[in-house]
Amino acid sequence: MNPQEATKAIGIVGAGHIAQAVARHAAKAGYKVTISSRKKPVELADLASSLGDGVTAGTTTEAVQADLVLIAVHFDQIPDAVKDIDWKGRTVIDTSNAIVFPDFKPKDFGGKTSSRVNTSLFPGASLVKAFNTLPAAILASDPNVDKGRRVIFVSGDDDESKKKVLTFAKDLGFYPIDLGGLDEGGRLQEFGGALITHNLIKLK
Numbered sequence: 573m574n575p576q577e578a579t580k581a582i583g584i585v586g587a588g589h590i591a592q593a594v595a596r597h598a599a600k601a602g603y604k605v606t607i608s609s610r611k612k613p614v615e616l617a618d619l620a621s622s623l624g625d626g627v628t629a630g631t632t633t634e635a636v637q638a639d640l641v642l643i644a645v646h647f648d649q650i651p652d653a654v655k656d657i658d659w660k661g662r663t664v665i666d667t668s669n670a671i672v673f674p675d676f677k678p679k680d681f682g683g684k685t686s687s688r689v690n691t692s693l694f695p696g697a698s699l700v701k702a703f704n705t706l707p708a709a710i711l712a713s714d715p716n717v718d719k720g721r722r723v724i725f726v727s728g729d730d731d732e733s734k735k736k737v738l739t740f741a742k743d744l745g746f747y748p749i750d751l752g753g754l755d756e757g758g759r760l761q762e763f764g765g766a767l768i769t770h771n772l773i774k775l776k
Contacts, residue, residue: 580604582740583635585653586644587616589708590667592623594642596712597744599624608635609645610653632657639663640736642703647671647679647686651693660696663733665740667703669763678764685758687727698733701758702726702741702748705768715745723772724748727757747774 580603584591587609595605605627607620616629632653635641640663645653647668670679670686681689687701703711705725715722724746728734734750741748751757760767 580743581606581638581640583630583638583641584608584644585632585635585641587611587619588644590703590711591642591644592619593708593712594644594667594703594744595620595623595627597715598740599626601743601745602626603743604628604638606630606635606638608632636662640740641665641697643667644703650690654693658696659694662694662697663730663736664694664697664699665703665737666690666699666701669704669768671763678762685755686762687754687758691754698728698730699754700726700728700730700734700737701754701761702737705761706771707769710771715747717773720773720775721745721747723774725751725757725761725767727751727754727761729753 582598582603582605584595584607587607591607595607598605607627608630613629613631620627620629636657642665643650644667647670650668666687672679687699691699702724724741726734726737726748738748751760759765
């Protein structure tokens with residue numbers, strides 16, 4: 573495997589609709605994908621095989637061996653899903669939305685963004701907010717539409733890690749827009765923000 577091929581890998585923590593959508597796009601783009609959840613890998617094997625060539629089921633520990641890791645579990649489940657893992661050097665994509673149920677309103681973090689709160693769960697990693705603004709069904713659909721490409725918003729404090737996520741989104745066929753850091757950009761992206769659920773297309 574040459575260095576370029578080695579970078580085309582992503583680990584996914586979670587196996588729900590968002591995880592499946594990204595995994596399917598990534599496999600189509602030639603990425604090696606390891607998908608994981610609370611279930612044992614053998615219980616995810618059929619799902620993994622249905623998502624495309626190059627998608628395999630693994631443990632969470634195996635999934636996070638990739639330099640690029642997508643977190644696709646509910647916001648309240650993240651602490652348990654990612655505990656006791658060495659995150660040093662990883663780029664973590666946060667797809668979560670912090671929602672109060674059954675009121676269906678944004679959680680209040682005293683002025684902090686939800687992704688800023690999540691940074692404490694990934695010591696040594698760089699967290700990038702992305703793939704959280706679109707409903708799963710739209711995210712799963714072809715990002716290439718008749719007159720352009722579907723927009724994905726990206727926010728993060730580390731430019732190098734953000735560049736990796738921007739490249740990943742482009743590889744999948746999306747048109748990524750850099751919104752800046754986790755505070756200013758993340759506020760626009762998160763649940764209750766100005767950009768949530770907007771299905772925008774960058775025209776050719």
